[in-house]
Amino acid sequence: xxxxxxxxxxxxxGTAALRDVDLVIDQGEMVFLRGPSGAGKTTxxxxxxxxxxxxxxxxxxxxxxxxxxxxxxxVREIRRRTGVIFQDFRLFEGRTVRxxxxxxxxxxxxxxxxxxTRTDHRLENVGLLDRAEAxxxxxxxxxxxxVGVARALAREPDIILADExxxxxxxxxxxRVLDLLxxxxxxxxxxxxxxxxxxxxxxxxxxxxxxxxxxxxxxSAARDGxxx
Amino acid sequence: MTVGDLGFFxxxxxxxxxxxxxxxxxxxxxIGLALxxxxxxxxxxxxxxxxxxxxxxDAEIVVYLDDDVSLQEAEQLSRRLLDHQGVSxxxxxxxxxxxxxxxSLIGSDIDILSVLEGHNPFAASIEVGVDxxxxxxVVSFSGNLAGVDYIRDNEEVLAPLLRLTSLIQWxxxxxxxxxxxxxxxxxxxIVRLGMSARQQEMETLRLLGASEGFVCAPFxxxxxxxxxxxxxxxxxxxxxxxxxxxxxxxxxxxxxxxAAGTPLLGYLALLVLGVGLTAGTLGSLxxxxxA
Ligand SMILES: Nc1ncnc2c1ncn2[C@@H]1O[C@H](COP(=O)(O)OP(=O)(O)OP(=O)(O)O)[C@@H](O)[C@H]1O
Ligand SMILES: [Mg+2]
Numbered sequence: 001x002x003x004x005x006x007x008x009x010x011x012x013x014g015t016a017a018l019r020d021v022d023l024v025i026d027q028g029e030m031v032f033l034r035g036p037s038g039a040g041k042t043t044x045x046x047x048x049x050x051x052x053x054x055x056x057x058x059x060x061x062x063x064x065x066x067x068x069x070x071x072x073x074x075v076r077e078i079r080r081r082t083g084v085i086f087q088d089f090r091l092f093e094g095r096t097v098r099x100x101x102x103x104x105x106x107x108x109x110x111x112x113x114x115x116x117t118r119t120d121h122r123l124e125n126v127g128l129l130d131r132a133e134a135x136x137x138x139x140x141x142x143x144x145x146x147v148g149v150a151r152a153l154a155r156e157p158d159i160i161l162a163d164e165x166x167x168x169x170x171x172x173x174x175x176r177v178l179d180l181l182x183x184x185x186x187x188x189x190x191x192x193x194x195x196x197x198x199x200x201x202x203x204x205x206x207x208x209x210x211x212x213x214x215x216x217x218x219x220s221a222a223r224d225g226x227x228x
Numbered sequence: 229m230t231v232g233d234l235g236f237f238x239x240x241x242x243x244x245x246x247x248x249x250x251x252x253x254x255x256x257x258x259i260g261l262a263l264x265x266x267x268x269x270x271x272x273x274x275x276x277x278x279x280x281x282x283x284x285x286d287a288e289i290v291v292y293l294d295d296d297v298s299l300q301e302a303e304q305l306s307r308r309l310l311d312h313q314g315v316s317x318x319x320x321x322x323x324x325x326x327x328x329x330x331x332s333l334i335g336s337d338i339d340i341l342s343v344l345e346g347h348n349p350f351a352a353s354i355e356v357g358v359d360x361x362x363x364x365x366v367v368s369f370s371g372n373l374a375g376v377d378y379i380r381d382n383e384e385v386l387a388p389l390l391r392l393t394s395l396i397q398w399x400x401x402x403x404x405x406x407x408x409x410x411x412x413x414x415x416x417x418i419v420r421l422g423m424s425a426r427q428q429e430m431e432t433l434r435l436l437g438a439s440e441g442f443v444c445a446p447f448x449x450x451x452x453x454x455x456x457x458x459x460x461x462x463x464x465x466x467x468x469x470x471x472x473x474x475x476x477x478x479x480x481x482x483x484x485x486x487a488a489g490t491p492l493l494g495y496l497a498l499l500v501l502g503v504g505l506t507a508g509t510l511g512s513l514x515x516x517x518x519a
Binding site for chain 1: 232233236428429432433434435436437438439442
């Protein structure tokens with residue numbers, strides 16, 4: 001589903017965010033991406049979404065090149081098929097919780113009753129249905145994060161890119177969000193989760209890829225002798 | 229894009245306009261005033277055109293006869309003129325009638341005959357109705373008839389009127405252009421302000437896979453709404469001012485042939501709305517292009 005080939009990213013200020021990263025994530029797979037702060041996790045997501053162009057290397061999603069030789073239409077198509085939980089949430093400030101989730105559906109052409117039902121369902125999932133009409137500006141960081149989770153999941157995407165989706169949540173809510181991601185994965189979505197939480201990483205039987213200084217330092221799938 | 233989307237874009241546009249509420253309200257007034265001046269110029273032009281058309285339609289030549297021409301001779305001349313091709317009617321105006329007309333023009337409190345010591349100084353004349361196309365021909369034909377003193381052709385009145393009409397027509401075009409440009413520029417500026425306030429939101433929408441059309445549509449609606457709101461203001465202004473001016477002219481200058489008020493004011497309202505809507509939409513597109 002996601003194929004990254006010798007991917008490098010050097011920012012203008014000389015920072016090497018990614019160096020020769022090779023990574024293949026199959027359709028329907030769920031992968032945890034771990035690594036210290038600044039390891040390049042967010043940068044990798046940005047390349048997959050066509051937000052930032054790589055300095056060299058190639059990115060392919062669903063069999064289509066994102067880089068190099070990117071076609072804006074295809075980038076848009078990937079973004080439409082993806083549910084992204086941004087590390088910085090990227091909520092629509094000045095709008096209500098409900099509007100934030102609904103807008104994520106509207107851009108896909110989903111409106112009316114279908115939009116409202118899905119929104120209610122996902123807000124219920126993350127425990128925010130009773131805050132639906134509150135402006136996101138009035139929410140705590142954890143609540144904002146959950147709006148981001150609800151917005152991504154409501155789109156019922158083929159691919160989920162979750163960048164620290166539990167970073168601001170208590171243990172119980174973290175579990176709940178992770179369960180939602182597992183559930184989406186069981187429904188067929190390819191899920192990539194950038195995460196720090198040691199207790200999650202220790203107990204999971206899923207593939208864990210470790211980035212360090214922009215390189216793949218460890219890949220549990222390679223150790224187990226499956227995948228790449 | 230669906231019908232539901234249109235409602236959404238409209239709500240978004242309205243919400244966007246509420247961000248700089250006061251500034252936008254003032255802008256709408258400015259657009260309205262510009263469009264109002266356009267409507268008034270167009271209305272003036274339409275009426276002058278109408279006056280010219282009316283005068284042209286029953287173009288009239290007045291043939292003044294020599295003092296010594298008798299009424300019988302005048303009637304003979306009248307019949308000869310009526311035989312001329314393109315002449316629709318003729319009528320002999322006897323000196324007494326001319327005197328009466330002058331009296332009524334001057335006012336009834338002066339007894340003009342006593343001033344003139346009982347002597348009527350006017351000669352007979354013939355009013356000749358002609359098709360506008362052959363007026364010049366009839367003028368030269370009459371000039372060659374014996375007993376004709378001089379000829380007054382309505383062209384003399386018509387020519388400066390037509391010059392004025394065409395001048396106003398040009399001025400009107402310039403005003404339309406200026407108003408359209410000002411409106412476009414103003415709307416472009418406002419929409420750009422709105423866009424910069426929502427830059428981040430637009431970027432997020434793109435990250436969620438929104439098409440450019442989806443991202444930009446609310447701003448197009450915003451411009452169209454600004455133009456339409458200004459135009460509505462102007463349309464009411466044109467109707468009110470137009471109605472008042474008509475009333476003044478009808479009582480003050482009743483013989484002035486005005487264009488029928490009801491359809492004209494309707495056309496003016498449509499013109500103003502059309503220019504406002506077009507310029508507003510254009511302004512948005514300019515803003516989106518230059519963003
Ligand atoms: N726009 C940018 N310009 C310059 N350097 C950047 C830019 N974006 C990211 N970097 C740098 O690239 C490196 C990788 O950043 P990235 O955000 O991918 O790390 P991360 O693994 O997501 O970290 P964290 O766990 O803190 O979110 C960092 O050193 C960061 O400072
Ligand atoms: Mg990060």
